[in-house]
Amino acid sequence: MVTLLVTGAARGIGHTVVERALARGDTVFAVVRKAADASKFSQDKNLHVVLMDMADTASVARGFGEVDRILAGRPLNAIVHCAAISIPGAIELTPVEEFEQIINTNTIGSLRILKAAIPRLRGHGGRLVLVTSLWGQASGALLGAYCASKHAIESLADVARRETKGMNLRIIVAEPGVVQTDMLTTQGPAAQAHLERMQPAQRGLYGNLYQRYFKLVSNPSGITSEACAKGIEQALNDRRPALRYRIGADSKAVCMLNALLPSSWMDWVMGLSLNHKPLSK
Numbered sequence: 001m002v003t004l005l006v007t008g009a010a011r012g013i014g015h016t017v018v019e020r021a022l023a024r025g026d027t028v029f030a031v032v033r034k035a036a037d038a039s040k041f042s043q044d045k046n047l048h049v050v051l052m053d054m055a056d057t058a059s060v061a062r063g064f065g066e067v068d069r070i071l072a073g074r075p076l077n078a079i080v081h082c083a084a085i086s087i088p089g090a091i092e093l094t095p096v097e098e099f100e101q102i103i104n105t106n107t108i109g110s111l112r113i114l115k116a117a118i119p120r121l122r123g124h125g126g127r128l129v130l131v132t133s134l135w136g137q138a139s140g141a142l143l144g145a146y147c148a149s150k151h152a153i154e155s156l157a158d159v160a161r162r163e164t165k166g167m168n169l170r171i172i173v174a175e176p177g178v179v180q181t182d183m184l185t186t187q188g189p190a191a192q193a194h195l196e197r198m199q200p201a202q203r204g205l206y207g208n209l210y211q212r213y214f215k216l217v218s219n220p221s222g223i224t225s226e227a228c229a230k231g232i233e234q235a236l237n238d239r240r241p242a243l244r245y246r247i248g249a250d251s252k253a254v255c256m257l258n259a260l261l262p263s264s265w266m267d268w269v270m271g272l273s274l275n276h277k278p279l280s281k
């Protein structure tokens with residue numbers, strides 16, 4: 001019987017990971033930030049809903065305190081850290097405060113999870129799966145804060161893995177490509193809202209890029225959260241887990257190209273889907 005903690009459990013990939021784990025009979029700590037979200041899960045005696053705000057150190061500490069109390073000395077076998085936010089916007093036009101919000105939630109949030117996870121998972125082969133993205137390897141226009149936040153998590157994972165060598169725990173990164181969740185469907189409206197707020201001069205400089213981004217994210221593509229959850233479960237269950245799991249053909253392709261090609265070629269590859277040509281009106 002596995003004890004599993006999942007963050008970002010209210011929606012999307014995290015929610016799917018929770019429901020699949022409950023169906024298997026695991027004991028699951030589903031981490032949400034709003035108490036009302038407890039009603040989103042199947043009724044199950046093995047489910048414990050725990051409140052944490054990833055952007056708040058004290059809140060994460062309180063949440064893990066509650067988990068410890070419930071476990072009462074039993075080990076926590078695994079953590080899947082999904083909670084994150086993504087707000088598209090060009091670097092020049094995005095307020096610093098928005099960068100701070102994304103970095104605090106995604107990167108410092110992952111640091112908060114790492115600090116809580118290491119002492120709880122070590123010594124008994126516990127596993128931490130940090131969900132980053134193909135944008136933890138590559139970098140895409142209008143995703144500056146998100147890419148920076150995910151690249152930093154990748155680095156923190158490498159550092160923590162090297163620091164904890166020999167302590168009998170695993171720190172694993174999952175890098176999905178596009179997944180059909182709210183994170184994807186909210187990109188288009190967010191980009192459109194930015195576009196509408198722009199001054200005419202800004203629209204002249206960035207309008208085409210935003211319109212192309214809007215078009216790109218409005219086309220339904222990507223894998224389901226079920227398929228993504230299955231990829232994450234591989235990281236949890238493989239006897240000899242890899243350090244990184246690239247989930248989805250797009251993630252595998254983009255990460256491979258990014259590793260092999262010089263940056264100037266990657267500029268061209270990334271431009272293919274975005275700003276090579278102006279959109280006709």
Ligand SMILES: NC(=O)c1ccc[n+]([C@@H]2O[C@H](COP(=O)([O-])OP(=O)(O)OC[C@H]3O[C@@H](n4cnc5c(N)ncnc54)[C@H](OP(=O)(O)O)[C@@H]3O)[C@@H](O)[C@H]2O)c1
Binds near residue numbers: 007034052105177222
């Ligand atoms: N969807 C994709 O295309 C895609 C691709 C690659 C990687 N990923 C990564 O996969 C993970 C899950 O993404 P998703 O697509 O499932 O996203 P999602 O549907 O937008 O769900 C995000 C989850 O994170 C939670 N969250 C956000 N800020 C939080 C905070 N401060 N404290 C606690 N929880 C917070 C949200 O809670 P609320 O409901 O309270 O907002 C929600 O449950 C993320 O790390 C994302 O970067 C997603």
